[in-house]
Amino acid sequence: MAQWINDIGRLVIPTPFPVGDVNLYVIKGEKLTLIDAGPKTEEAWVALQSELNELGLTLSDIEQVILTHHHPDHVGLLDYFPADMQIIGHPLNERWLNRTEDFLQQNNDFYQHVLTEFGLIQYYDKVMTRLHSELAYFCDRSLAQEICEGDEPPGLKGWRVIETPGHAQSHIGLLRESDGIYIGGDHLLAHISPNPLMEPPLPGQSERPKSLLQYNESLDKLSRYPLALVLPGHGEVFTNVNEIIPQRKKAQHERAMKVKKWLMEESMTVFDICKRLFPKAYKMQLPLTVSETIGQLDYLLAMGEVNEYKKDGVSFYSSQMR
Ligand SMILES: [Zn+2]
Incomplete structure (x- = not known):
């Protein structure tokens, strides 16, 4: 159900994905701005309109949409919007929105x-x-304007863009500096740790980004900001950022150390480790569980806890007893 949180509207939209509902936000700036759009389903389209109505708004009031990141539960519904709707986001959204x-x-x-x-x-x-x-759930749109680290988004005086790559390469949050209200997308959620999704190399690069390492750096970066209230992409709003960040990092470190223990006993491939970490989920959720697994290995490699060698093009990981 839609609600006002201070002066910011929160819309709750159903998705067909395991994550459940997605939160969109409305900011009454110099331009009436919608943050994220929801998934590409009829159900979401109907919900968007009724949620806006509950706040005394209609779709025609919306002047621009700012994206926290490019994932389908946040962007797909843009295909239902008027063709001239101004869509604003980090430049790395574009390759997913307008797929060449x-x-x-x-x-x-x-x-x-x-x-x-x-x-x-x-x-x-x-x-x-x-x-x-x-990909069928993504939209076919193009950014009208790009925003990056430190920018004040158009039409949103007093708000600041914070780049928080990790869950997605295109990921940003929006901070209102006067009161510490932070629209955080999926980077930091109250109830779950988001997947550090693997993505192909960024334009001009040859190596894939190390998503989990980026995710952790983005957590450290956020912990340096005075965030008073986080309005997340999924689940309830929360204030206890300084408790959640260390909890997330600790849980991830412990998972990595579990993997390291296995690697002290035998050499394993990413797939071997993936099956052992996610004995049931890997069959249904192969891309997600592989992203999570390679994240732990990137982390262990960066810490010098494991080493990697190649045999016939396949990577094996091991850890010497110390
Ligand atoms: Zn996402």
């Missing part, structure tokens, strides 16, 4: 390469079918 043949080919090649390296090339077709079916 080149990018799709790059994405296929990337998975071919990493799935070989991870020891699960036999699942290539399954993974690609899954990823392509998810």
Whole structure:
């Protein structure tokens, strides 16, 4: 149900994804701004209009949409919006919103390469079918304007963009400096730890971004801001940022140390570790569980806790007894 939180409207929109509902926010700035759009379903479209009505607004009041990141539960519904709606976000949204043949080919090649390296090339077709079916939930739009670290978004005086890559390369949050209200997207949620999703290399680069390391850096970065109230992309609003950040980092560190223990006993591939970390979930959620697994290995490698060697193009990880 829609509600006002101080002067910011919160709209709760259903999604067909396991994460459940998504929160959109309305800011009455110099321009009436919607933060995120919701998933591309009829149900979400109906819900958006009734939630806006509950706040005394209609769709035609919205002058621009700012995206926290490019994931389908946040952007898909843009396809239902008027074609001239101003869409604003980090430049790295664009490759997912306006998917070129080149990018799709790059994405296929990337998975071919990493799935070989991870020891699960036999699942290539399954993974690609899954990823392509998810692309159907994205929108076909283009950014009208780009915003980056430190920018004041157009039409939102007093708000500041904070880049928080990790869960998505395009991820940003918006901080109102006068009172510490922070619209945080999916980076920090009260009830769950978001997946550090693997993405193909950024334009001009050849290596994939190390999403979990970025995610942790973004947590450290946020802990340096005076955040009074977080308005997240999923779940309830919260204030206890300084409790949640160390909890998240501790839980992730412990998971990595569990993996390290296994690697002290035997060498394993990413897929071996993935199956052991997620014995049930890996079959249904292969891309997500692989992202989570490679994140732990990137973390252990960065700490010098494990080493990696290659055999026939497949990476093996091990940890010497210390
Ligand atoms: Zn997301």
